[in-house]
Amino acid sequence: MSQETFHCQEELKLESGEVLPEFDLCYTTQGHLTPKKDNVIWVLHALTGDSNVQEWWSGLVGEDKFFDPTKYFIVCANNLGSCYGSTQPLSTNPVTGKAYYYDFPNLATRDMAAAFDRLREHLGIESIDTIIGGSLGGQVALEWSYILQEKVKNTIIVASNAKTSPWTIGFNEAQRMAIESDCTWGEKRPDAGKKGLETARAIGMLSYRHQEIFQASQSESEEKTDHFKVSSYLRYQGVKLANRFNALSYWVLTKAMDSHDLGRARGGTAKALSEIKSKVLSIGINTDMLFNKEESQFISQHVPKGTYREISSIYGHDAFLVENEQINYILKSFYLENND
Template sequence: MAIEKIHFDQPFELECGVVLPGITVAYSTYGTRRGDNVIWVCHAQTANSDVPDWWAHTVETGRFLDPEKYFIVCANILGSPYGTTCPASVNPATGEPWYGDFPMVTIRDMVRAHMLLAQALEIEHVELLIGSSMGGYQCMEWGIMQPQFARRLGLIATCDRQMPWGIAFGESQRMAIRADQSWGERRADAAYWGLAAARSVAMLSFRGPEAFNLTQDDPDRDTKLDEFRVCSYQRYNGEKLSKRFDAYSYVTLLNATDSHNVARGRGSVAEALSKIEAPALIVAITSDILFPPHGHDNLVKYIKRNQYHLIESNYGHDGFLVENEKLNELVATFMATN
């Protein structure tokens, strides 16, 4: 599987009012296109267009993203450093990377970039538009902006707007990045350690207490004074992200996440979600502290046709990555009955 790129030369106006002279969108595909057998996956914050790289046991024979049955598309989101226009891209006006000068993008901007790609690929309809977390934000917006595009929606561990609890986690991460003395320097590894610290904060929201206590306890805890297993786990995950991402893109995507609110400019949450025509599979996770089950209430209340399911899991928000057997059963059944 090779990641492909397509460049759109026309001006691309962002929701904030800034006009990019053009954008590049990176994307991946799996399987063979046969008529309307397309499934479009919207990825979460720090993932990429290569779905098997981050969503294990999904793009496999017999799974809900079966490449022998479906043509699967995933586009890297605007602002992400995996091939799509982002802060690491060259600003045509200066001939240098944007870095901290990159304008704000929103979830709606990301969806409009996806729409350009779908048009270029001559995809008018998809059998399923599915995403988790921030990916769910994109699916929701797309379902509102183009109600006839998706025949089914999969909204997993997500909600109708970024709640204050989620924004607070984002702000703590931004504070960690800005506390790094190299933040603002015009280089790709600026705020390297600030980004690592920010990711360690994010890990708390992704996993929650049940997952940490279940997987990171020390077998010799009763005799140990320091260097606990969970400390190395946090450091490892922080530096792991810093090696593959950059702080400017990370802050851009944090800001985009915070911008999510389907009601913005649409009157109310009820009016916005009622525009969704496709039947929706709505999945929450019992131990998710970032998108708790009650955070899905508006989706269930205002999307006209929906099925709601609750996955029992100790792995918090990351349950959508870990509980692939349970999720596969839910999505496969949904695809067979709608």
């Protein structure tokens, strides 16, 4: 696997009307292009993911896995705004020579897709066999599929939607309120909002998992009045994320998720979906409380070449990272039926 950084010196005009004068995207590649360059698989990560797809989606990507680098050329780039090597709030603003911090521009999923398209052109890739992404990655993948039109053959959207619901925006806003409540928020320092991010992650975990998995893994075998297992679990998850991520990137990325609307300035969501040219597999999860399965069904119902499949799991939204056997079966069926 090769990890590199693409530096784009051309400005990127954003949906907000703001401009990034230049930007970096950290990305990894695995495998080799065929002479026809027709074996590209582009994977898009979720909210706090990175470009090392073989680590966080090991059940799907790797040697002898469904997306095998001995057969495919696999690309995964870190989202614009994320803190794993791409331009983000702690990056230096080339105009001022200082870190952006709170002056970092508002991003939309459409902007992230546009940045990836610059990387595609840089890599000399004319067409993509498959774009696949889950959660926020699925939102960006859908935007990019719309932009690419005939240049992408298959689009796989896992546990995601075509427009962010008020429910999801509400969860994200509650997390940002937690970050705002940190007394260090507003200060220009890399760890600003760190304690608030711990709380934000705890709130997020309640939407990523279903109550069944909490019941199965966090229920108590003894009678207690305090110090519950689930309390320790949520605190641990909060600290774990805060030690590897920063609150400023979390703020920017959740705002981008909130802004997701494929139909904005395109005649509405249904119309925009109807204009996607690729074959689309939309995978829902029966217990997903963050992006419910009806949102996935909506995608498959409104694209011209849509297929819907469902994961059955007690894990909730996080099932897309856990239920590897089901996902592999769904993908095999989709490719057999749609890619003769």
